[in-house]
Amino acid sequence: MSTFSNTAPMTLYYWKIKARSYAAMAVAQAGGLNVVHTDDPNLAELKPSLPFGQLPYLVDGDVKVAQSLAIVRYLARKGGLQGDDDKGFAFSEMLIQEMEDIFTLMAKANYEKDKVRASLLILFLKFVLSFSAIPTSCNL
């Protein structure tokens, strides 16, 4: 998976699943950045070089970034997606944190063994998404 642009490719190490690298790839695509996503990285081999021992991990030449939200922000900055002013930057930050809340909820539902609780979490997620204030309160 990669986006189209002429810049030197960055590498995003993560498994090919829709989880902690997904937002980063969406931002890369929106910003026209050349990011190559690995398919099945060898975590044991990479681990000693990872700042916190975990993936995702982005390598952009000599810049190496761990932590999924730091990667999202790094790519948003490179792609010029953090807004042109304070208001735009605040909106960008809000969206990143909202995305994390939604991801956390989805992960909880995914790993929830109790089917009733899982269903409730999914219902709550749908409620959050359908009543999100973002489309009406921000006019970017």
Ligand SMILES: N[C@@H](CCC(=O)N[C@@H](CS)C(=O)NCC(=O)O)C(=O)O
């Ligand atoms: N706060 C970190 C969490 C990263 C994380 O939990 N990574 C997991 C995969 S989703 C991992 O690398 N697990 C393997 C391990 O901890 O050894 C982030 O947002 O990047």
